Amino acid sequence: MASTLKTLFVDKSLCKGCGICVAFCPKSVLNISNEKVNIIDETLCIGCGMCEKLCPDYAIYLNEKEGK
Amino acid sequence: MTHEIIEKYFRKDMMPHIFCPGCGHGVLMKDIACAIDKLDVDKDKICLVSGIGCSSRATGYMDFNTIHTTHGRAIAVATGIKMANPELMVIVITGDGDAAAIGGNHFIHAARRNIDLTVFVFNNNIYGMTGGQFSPTTPTDDYGTTAPYGNIDQDFDIADLAKYSGATFVARGSVYHVDKTIRLMERAMLHKGFSVVDCMSNCPTYYGRKNHKGKAPDMIRWQKDNAVDSKKAETMTDEELTGKIIIGETHHDNREEYTAKYQKIKDRFVGGIK
Amino acid sequence: MSSKRVLMQGNEACLEGALVAGMRFYAGYPITPSTEIAELAALRLPMEQGSFIQMEDEIASIAAIIGGSVAGVKSMTATSGPGFSLMQENIGYAAITETPCVIVNVQRGGPSTGLPTSPSQGDVMQAKWGTHGDHPIIVISPTSVLETYQLIIRCFNLSEKYRVPVIFLMDESVGHMREGIEIPDKSSIEIIDRKLPDEGDDTWLxxxxxxxxxxxAIPPFGTGRKYHITGLIHDEHGYPTSNSEKTNKLINRLINKIENNRDDIITFEESIPENAKIAVVCFGGPARSVKRAITKAKEENIDVGLFRLITIWPFPEKQIAKLSEKVDHILVAELNNGQIVNEVKRCARHGCSVHHIGKIDGTILMPDEILAKIKEVI
Structure with missing residues (x-):
């Protein structure tokens, strides 16, 4: 259902580059570059929310609003 | 969900927080807010009390009635708050050193009284704030800056310590098991009595590095790979449980709560001295 | 309502006075010679819909009263030397967080376990400097059972007004003394409660x-305004900071709120006969022996002045300086090896000699001993 599809948001000002989100993302959506999280391919995202749940810095989250 | 919780319950002008990259405390702090969000209580009545150490900096970021006390004394201060106004929901955020070493006496006596406090121990097996000294939960033979030849101390199991001291709700959660930990936190807060959730955190900066546990993701994956639910653990042998960590509720009883007992004494004098 | 006459013990008067002041939470740990205060608190507080708790040690006791006060309830603990030592860290915490609370120390002989059942005034300097760092403190010392009753109320009033821990420095002789006292009519007693923020004030910090x-104006927890309390240096929001300017601002304000209000805080008893060449400076229980010594001196036609400190800290510097202009000699009588005497020396003008009589053996200063010292000095 397209209407419930969530969009991934990153707040780089909060990211400390620990890599937890990258390690636990089941679909290789993310990587770390220049010590910050980076979305490589959002089309791969299944909206499981692991990155959001395990981010200690609240720097990455899924949102129902439309992405940028 | 995290985003809404942060917007709702955090002091955003204080962000980013001081925890090191990959420190599990940030996840646990958010989990507490998620659990609070589920509660049907007046949020203005919630007090968060902490001691000293990495764990105890959490109160500074959370938008409730918050007090960052002295080292080891959070439970004693929380006891005073609860006694003075039992209508307040009093939650303690503490660490393994804060709760079980310098504050160990307060921890066991509050448990013995069964006063209605909820204690979340952010247990990262090390003193992080002072740079990696071994704590009462650093496993025997592990390393810390004050255990350069390996730790010869026997470690405490926080959940067992709570149970055998008289706590009436005891559970263990972890950074990895987010949903489960939130549920345990919620139940701990709803429980009328002294409740403890031993929250397994991870300190990649000191404990992880000193003990070759890898980086933060490796430490969290270790939690995932070695956790056994408390119900399942009941069916396992000691041998099978070696090296495992038991998560979930580990103890629960309905012994009468302390301030309720005290209220009965007060009630004898309602309307003057009889 | 009118006053009524009762026989009361000093420790009892301390607790009864505290109840009149509005104290409704007590946390403590048994220790001689203060234990009667805890026993009476356990008995009396539930009658007043207040709460008592016996904690696991004195560190927990002061921590708990800080919690009680943060929850908006006037709170106190009572202890003696060894317990007072254990409380020191959190006295500093109460000072920096501006948490009103009253700590009663019924002094006994020290150091360490010392002389548990004997009077002493050995904790005068500890009361001021026992906790680390520069900090504000108010210390008050009573000389009689009636004054214990009156001054414990003043301790609460000052604590609430200035949001500062107040130490009520009793000693074993006053704590365990029984006297007939006239309990004042409650309507004649001034009670001060802490200042709260104005309801609609949006700019409040x-x-x-x-x-x-x-x-x-810091409201109790649970009343709608959420804020952070920390023992770290903090800004007006209550948030930690290590900024030098903000650090200076906080510490100076904490100290100046006491310094700038010395006239409101400092009380004393003074009577200096016109021809007196000598005055005795004293406080607490030993002041009773001093008064007897002065009467005896008068019988021998020696005029001796009396200056009894009621507020010990902040020290009445101005008043002692003035006293030293009136007399040639000051004798400081205190139950220790010389603590307040050094403060008097610091404040006395040149030309006025300062002497000391003290005791550290667990016995009280006797009037004849004081009289002999007076004669020796003049």
């Missing part, structure tokens, strides 16, 4: 303070 009292 928990640690912002102005005016002469320089004391912030």
């Amino acid at each position: 928990p640690y912002e303070a102005d005016g002469k009292e320089m004391t912030p």
